[in-house]
Amino acid sequence: MIGTDTISRVIGQDVYDESGEKIGSAAEVYLDDETGQPEWVTVRTGLFGTKESFVPIRNADLTNDGVRVPVSKARVKDAPKIDTDGHLSPQEEQELYRYYGMGAGTDTAMTTETTTTTGMATGTTSDFDARGAVGHDTSGPTTDNAMTRSEERLSVGTRSEEVGRARLRKYVVTENVTETVPVSREEVRVEREPITDANIGNAMDGPAISEEEHEVVLHAETPVVAKEAVPVERVRLDKETVTEQATVTEGLRKEEIEVDGALETDRTIETDRDRRI
Numbered sequence: 001m002i003g004t005d006t007i008s009r010v011i012g013q014d015v016y017d018e019s020g021e022k023i024g025s026a027a028e029v030y031l032d033d034e035t036g037q038p039e040w041v042t043v044r045t046g047l048f049g050t051k052e053s054f055v056p057i058r059n060a061d062l063t064n065d066g067v068r069v070p071v072s073k074a075r076v077k078d079a080p081k082i083d084t085d086g087h088l089s090p091q092e093e094q095e096l097y098r099y100y101g102m103g104a105g106t107d108t109a110m111t112t113e114t115t116t117t118t119g120m121a122t123g124t125t126s127d128f129d130a131r132g133a134v135g136h137d138t139s140g141p142t143t144d145n146a147m148t149r150s151e152e153r154l155s156v157g158t159r160s161e162e163v164g165r166a167r168l169r170k171y172v173v174t175e176n177v178t179e180t181v182p183v184s185r186e187e188v189r190v191e192r193e194p195i196t197d198a199n200i201g202n203a204m205d206g207p208a209i210s211e212e213e214h215e216v217v218l219h220a221e222t223p224v225v226a227k228e229a230v231p232v233e234r235v236r237l238d239k240e241t242v243t244e245q246a247t248v249t250e251g252l253r254k255e256e257i258e259v260d261g262a263l264e265t266d267r268t269i270e271t272d273r274d275r276r277i
Helices: 004-010 075-079 090-100
Strands: 014-016 022-032 036-047 051-056 109-116
Touching: 004 022, 004 036, 014 051, 022 051, 022 075, 036 075, 051 090
Parallel strands: none
Antiparallel strands: 014 022, 022 036, 022 109, 036 051
């Protein structure tokens, strides 16, 4: 049940029908003159919320998602068109009771308790804070005759975030290197020379007939390999900034205003601020 202590929580909330389908948003709550209890709520419907319909709130429930009323969305759509002028006459009230198939309430007129979408109270049967509502987009006795149209603007910036890391890592590999180096060796070569006056003395030295050995030592070079580690270069990691163009696509919402029941005349009023360059 919704009482006078929860009216401020109703205004501006989404209104759902008995099956959970959204109808619109709550605009004004009407109180019974005799009991002072909420009896009706006007719900903004239509593409831009420009239409308001009276919906019974006597047996409605206030949930975390909004207000759930015991009627269908189709029923609300075809409800009698009654001006939301801050007061319901007995005839208008009875017409609503008959349409919704409700038992008639007290045979008194209805007065509106709230007229803004922010829950600010403006009636005299409640002790809520009676702050003004001029400038809001709700039609009523405390609002002006202008409607504010808003739209979203796209603001694109950048932020720095980590996308990866690079590191230097040193490891050892082995590869075969082939080089050619000259090597020398000694070989035996037999030389014979005839007996001459110059060598006859050496030839006759020793016994005439004997056994004898003469030994010659042979030498040969072999490759010798030695390795040493020497520095060849310095390697480091450095960073550079590369700038490129990125395309951002985002859907922006904006409000449009339509006119019901009158010829639309679009007139732009130029202000001093608009003329400044």
